[in-house]
Amino acid sequence: xxxxxxxxxxxxxxxxxxxxxxxxxxxxxxxxxxxxxxxxxxxxxxxxxxxxxxxxxxxxxxxxxxxxxxxxxxxxxxxxxxxxxxxxxxxxxxxxxxxxxxxxxxxxxxxxxxxxxxxxxxxxxxxxxxxxxxxxxxxxxxxxxxxxxxxxxxxxxxxxxxxxxxxxxxxxxxxxxxxxxxxxxxxxxxxxxxxx
Numbered sequence: 001x002x003x004x005x006x007x008x009x010x011x012x013x014x015x016x017x018x019x020x021x022x023x024x025x026x027x028x029x030x031x032x033x034x035x036x037x038x039x040x041x042x043x044x045x046x047x048x049x050x051x052x053x054x055x056x057x058x059x060x061x062x063x064x065x066x067x068x069x070x071x072x073x074x075x076x077x078x079x080x081x082x083x084x085x086x087x088x089x090x091x092x093x094x095x096x097x098x099x100x101x102x103x104x105x106x107x108x109x110x111x112x113x114x115x116x117x118x119x120x121x122x123x124x125x126x127x128x129x130x131x132x133x134x135x136x137x138x139x140x141x142x143x144x145x146x147x148x149x150x151x152x153x154x155x156x157x158x159x160x161x162x163x164x165x166x167x168x169x170x171x172x173x174x175x176x177x178x179x180x181x182x183x184x185x186x187x188x189x190x191x192x193x194x195x196x
Contacts, residue, residue: 003050008053012116030044055102073098076133077089087102
């Protein structure tokens with residue numbers, strides 16, 4: 001079931017995430033703050049006459065093919081693509097841009113506030129996680145240690161680098177304890193972060 005651009009805008013307003021609207025180009029631009037005070041921009045483009053949405057987080061890094069860490073960077077991206085459910089890490093050989101995107105078909109159902117918000121928050125969290133790994137890899141030649149990767153690493157970064165309310169800190173610490181005790185699947189628990 002196709003949605004109009006105005007319906008998409010109304011759904012986006014229901015997410016309570018800040019965005020700007022470009023009706024001429026039929027896109028919404030969301031901005032998000034990462035764990036190390038990085039600001040990410042996420043584009044949501046209305047495509048196929050409203051039968052689909054295209055999400056993109058541009059410029060996570062720029063790595064030319066001749067860069068000495070090029071092979072390791074591609075390994076990180078492909079490993080992440082194998083792990084995640086929402087999102088796809090991409091490489092543009094023309095300019096070396098690494099970006100994150102996602103295509104969401106809407107052919108038989110309208111998009112909901114909850115569905116859009118889950119896509120946005122998941123893509124922002126993935127962008128933040130992988131950008132940190134890429135920065136570390138490009139600076140040191142090595143990937144982040146396992147304890148600083150994935151959802152556990154993201155939670156640790158949030159707990160140490162972001163001002164949190166007492167409620168948020170308690171929930172994050174509880175989630176981290178559960179993950180470290182093996183009580184939850186790391187890739188399945190990002191919705192708990194989204195509920196903060």
